[in-house]
Amino acid sequence: MALNHSRQRDAIMDFLSYRKDHPTAEVIYDNVKKVYPKISLGTVYRNLTLLADNGVIRRLRTRDSKDHFDADLSPHYHFMCNGCGCITDIFLDHTKELEAAANELTPGMITGHEVFFYGTCPSCMKIKNET
Amino acid sequence: MALNHSRQRDAIMDFLSYRKDHPTAEVIYDNVKKVYPKISLGTVYRNLTLLADNGVIRRLRTRDSKDHFDADLSPHYHFMCNGCGCITDIFLDHTKELEAAANELTPGMITGHEVFFYGTCPSCMKIKNET
């Protein structure tokens, strides 16, 4: 596979590293374009897939049918707001416990899991209360 | 919204009720077509969306980028095989506990959550060992 470096891939990785909101390919594209105006959306997608396949980043599949990406590989869960679609991290200690419990109940072999919480974020709760 | 009945919708619901493997719209279409040969894929999609929006069934978004549907509304989690893509149920008691713990850490309001375990199912493990 031999992952080289490239200005574009590094820029994507860089952008993703300092963002904590797990942006979509589109958002990443819009932002990296500020630095590399000629970058194409295809390049963004190709690199995100490449990085995800090599375990450098995580791909999150959510209810909004767009993929989101996360450069933080530490075990943690996510919360998505049903109102605005924003995503935030949730760090719980249940990781190993959950996986162990699930492994006991399953004849197969479990190698990982994802948890998504859904609900309403603080700013969307405000809006609701005002209405 | 006023959900009537219709032969097609009832057939979809019926099929989904006795299947435990959370089929995709395509699979549901192929099967319901045996009973209603003229049913269209659009009808299947429209009804699945309608049923999901009315809380009669659950829509599962997975790594395979196809939606899967589940007529079992009881709180439970899912396991998906990375090999063949099959999905099975996992019943754990952690539901309330997890959500309570997450709610403490989040300024927003959590109303539900989904857990997906990934790994290798028994039959795919066999195949691996034989190779």
Add this chain to the structure above:
DNA sequence: AAATAAAACAGTAATCATTACTGATTTAGA
């Protein structure tokens, strides 16, 4: 049972996120 309006249908076109393809450019190592 006939009349009627709302809901649902089949069939098909359109959408949208993502992936694949092509010929040109960049990268890394000799």
Add this chain to the structure above:
DNA sequence: TCTAAATCAGTAATGATTACTGTTTTATTT
């Protein structure tokens, strides 16, 4: 500097899902 592999920009294609249109069912009222 040279060269092969990797990557790129740009664009076409894919695949799941949704929207649209004119017709048929459904539930309800007479």
